[in-house]
Amino acid sequence: MLDDRKSQVLRAVIEDYIETAEPVGSRTIARKHRLGVSPATIRNEMADLEETGYLEQPHVSAGRIPSDKGYRFYVDTLMEPVQYTVEQYRQVYDEMIKHYREMERLIQEAGRLLASMTKSAAIVVAPPIEQLTFQHVQLLPVDERDVLVVLILSPNVVKNKIIRTERAFDSAELALLSAGLNQRLKGITYRDLGPTVLREIVADFGEIGQVMVELLVKGLAGDKNEQVYSSGMTHILNQPEFRDVEKAKALIEALEHKDLWLNLLCDDLHGVRVTIGKENIYSDIQDCSLVTATYHVGGHVVGSLGVIGPTRMEYARMLAMVELIASTLSELLTEMK
Amino acid sequence: MLDDRKSQVLRAVIEDYIETAEPVGSRTIARKHRLGVSPATIRNEMADLEETGYLEQPHVSAGRIPSDKGYRFYVDTLMEPVQYTVEQYRQVYDEMIKHYREMERLIQEAGRLLASMTKSAAIVVAPPIEQLTFQHVQLLPVDERDVLVVLILSPNVVKNKIIRTERAFDSAELALLSAGLNQRLKGITYRDLGPTVLREIVADFGEIGQVMVELLVKGLAGDKNEQVYSSGMTHILNQPEFRDVEKAKALIEALEHKDLWLNLLCDDLHGVRVTIGKENIYSDIQDCSLVTATYHVGGHVVGSLGVIGPTRMEYARMLAMVELIASTLSELLTEMK
């Protein structure tokens, strides 16, 4: 599509712009990247690249900046991929293994690490409860009619919720219920918990079974907002494109709007995905780029994570870091399963 | 200390400045607040107020702005107290009662409400575990050697932690341990869990008691950072004093530095407290004011909450809101106990 020299010029412009955040001129390119041609030639190439939509000009006497299309081409074909180093892997692994016992913490830590390593805002979407396998159910008395439902789910998730029951239950009765539920539920996922299983439970335990099922469903229906973690929001304020407080506020508010990310980051694709500027569906972030990946348990996609920053981001490094965190997280989650 | 007219002038300047965020001149005062004197007289008073340190002048041809000392005097003696309305109380109560079952959620909600009602950043410090009473301890098997410790503490707190044990325990054994622990611990606070009780447990259960105590102590030692919640940080970006991104960043970073607030908000005083500008110990927030209060369970201080904003804040309204949230939270926590 683009001949060799145009590609080289485009790459030079993009990499320079990523580094400096200033429009780049033909002179700069000729000086920094030894392409063996004069600024005038580069100027011609740049004019062509602008005409075909890869570059833009903020005003006539400034240099060029990459367009979304330019970044897209860069990410897809020009960019030199970066591989994370063994030390980086070790660092991430060591930090994450500390939180190995509890998945929620592990996932939060993954977000924090991603943010700190990329110096960007990071978002992590935890596995929806539907993806998890029942391991243990325990009902514990709290008060007269308050019961604590503790669910241990695989991999290493503990959920608890206090619910109010219709009538009083004593410890013995709750223990019995717990045992019955355990028998029915152990090893199945929430997804499998269809009407069939529910009916079986009701059949087994009669009216009490009914109550149990209600307990369980209530206990499970967690807040979706608690499934999305964001971190490193202050990094945004370091980027020159957010020196304007209004813009920064808009992005930070978007980040706090958790349910937006629930859908945005969640898709079933494996591998790392880049979404650039206007490619984003949500208009609030159309001057930003996202680098996202899914993470897995035993080859099964369970959640996703990513970074967000201005379109002018170090894509190669971001991709490497997202890849690193996602794969390490997958590795640890699969191990703990 | 200040004669009547000086007080009136000071109040007029402060209230105008709070409203407009612009230095206030003698003309404005004379026009807006009908003091029955000319700008010239007010000018004299203002010069006196500046000399005695209640007002400051950014530059000679601008109006006056209040100093920390000025705000302090305003808060202590000039300010017209605001009482929260019955509707506000109802709104807060209704919103909070939804999260009644679980204290942590309730407290987080209190923070969110405080932030949204004051349009400021809010911070809430949850009760340290030492303040809570054991109600139920349950050890549950997760894996071969992984045990889930569930602690139900009063008022309505559930803590859980998965810990790795030295040797394998089966369900029966864990049930036995749980029962033993419950017997020893029920009704006492972590504070009471001194060496005496620990020794008793070891005496009762021998080597297994030792393990249990270790489990418990490990399970209890939660992360102090998880005890501080902040919300409404984007409100900061609306204040004109934080139009400069660097300043905003500094404050937001300070807010994310959780352990700073642990000590700052926690003291045993009852009632609402105001800390203005340089009165703050931490230099990062010396151009901010804090309005904080403690909340109680049965008259016993267990935690604290507050708002932070520029020294130019609506103290009267802030005080009312902090008071409202703190007292409603105390009320609900006391009830649930």
Next chain:
DNA sequence: TTTAGCACTCAACGCCATCGAGTGCTAACA
């Protein structure tokens, strides 16, 4: 096809005059 040369554009910068809000001081007044 490349490149040197050149005219042109336009944001950024610094300079300067103007404007006006607000002051302090003085003198007159109640």
Next chain:
DNA sequence: TGTTAGCACTCGATGGCGTTGAGTGCTAAA
């Protein structure tokens, strides 16, 4: 003795204006 009108003064903010310089597009020569 306190209050106020009057007035000179200060100084940040605003806006016009010329200069600078980076960078361009075009043309013509190599």
